[in-house]
Amino acid sequence: MALINFDFQRNPRKAAVSTAVLVALLLIFPFFAQQFGNSWVRIADMALLYIMLALGLNIVVGFAGLLDLGYIAFYAVGAYLAGLLASPQFAALLESIINQYPVLGDSLVAILGPEIQQNGIHLSVWAIVPMAAALAGFFGALLGAPTLKLRGDYLAIVTLGFGEIIRIFMNNLNEPINFTNGPQGINMIDPIRVFGVNLGGEAGSRATVFVGGFGIPSVNAYYFLFLALCVAVVFVTSRLQHSRLGRAWVAIREDEIAAKAMGINTRNVKLLAFSMGASFGGVAGAMFASFQGFVSPESFSLTESIVVLAMVVLGGIGHIPGVILGGALLAALPEVLRHVVEPLQEKLFGHVLIEAEVLRQLLYGLALVLTMLLRPAGLWPAPKHEDRPDGDSDTKNQSSGVIAA
Secondary structure (H helix, E strand, C coil), X not given: CCCXXXXXXXXXXXXXXXXXXXXXXXXXXXXXXXXXXXXXXXXXXXXXXXXXXXXXHHHHHHHCCCCCCCCHHHHHHHHHHHHHHECCHHHHHHHHHHHHCHHHHHHHHHHHCHHHHHHCCECCHHHHHHHHHHHHHHHHHHHHHHXXXXXXXXXXXXXXXXXXXXXXXXXXXXXXXXXXXXXXXXXXXXXCEECCEECCCCCCCCCEEEECCEEEEHHHHHHHHHHXXXXXXHHHHHHHHCCHHHHHHHHHHHCHHHHHHCXXXXXXXXXXXXXXXXXXXXXXXXXXXXXXXXXXXXXXXXXXXXHHHHHHHHHCCCCHHHHHHHHHHHHHHHHHHHHHHHHHHHHHHCCCCCCHHHHHHHHHHHHHHHHHHHCCCCCCCCCCXXXXXXXXHHHHHHHCCCCCC
């Protein structure tokens, strides 16, 4: 019998207890990890962002069965949108427009005002998040439209190319009009504010957030925000999975021809999978930009797409708790190795034999190979009844000779 269970339909009492224990552990974790340094809490912050990404990719890969190797592009779209609308970068954009097209530039300055020309746009991240979700969703549909008839390796190659195109665009969209500041990236991005409280900490506060006279480190404040967002994403994806649309995704994943024969509009359903999965990536990207205060093209390489896909595969394709487990393991692994393995090698051998980055790649490959050999469905695979929760009752009816109406 499993020690933990989150199936509220079949075992609500045990699921409630498991959920309560998990929530308690998550709430006290940053205060425990802080005893070993704020860097460990920051690792958890990044892990939560990657979990959001993995949950979004799980819609495309896990629910709909569409292999996407360019998912990190939507992460980049959200991050750069936040960088453009919450930093001085928009002032640089206006300056480049004025230099290239003086009439258009002067018109924009007259409309937007001279203050924006000097300081740029500084929108609240909560105004940027829905725009990031919408823009990333649009790019998701843009990617999905020409790939509707592609499957397997061919779809993977096209999505891989799309991800690289977005990264190269971000790397070169600084001339003649400076949208992204090119390889130098966008810095001085505004931190997130919640009800007027700066989660980055006010000036002179040493990255401490004060709420009602109580101060907590900035990384802890971001942890609770990202945790709340992850809970929201889990709720939305869970509802999607058990909705009519989610059933259509599963039908396409299992047999697209049969799904089409049953009247499912496979074109629209696939586009919705790409678009809705991408929107979660856009939200995570906006959060990442505000958290880091800086974005550059190097943060959105092909390796990042593969890492997010590995989280989904390693944890359990199509199973939300499994994806969360895979995301937590693979997001935290590099930093844990950096903090533990290299100092351990120095103590044992006097110098570092294998760098943490190299060891990470080796462990990634080893973990995926072992997973495919020993647990091909992932570390925490989906229960057999998850895609068809009424299966047991159907079996019972058939065994008793009763045909369900």
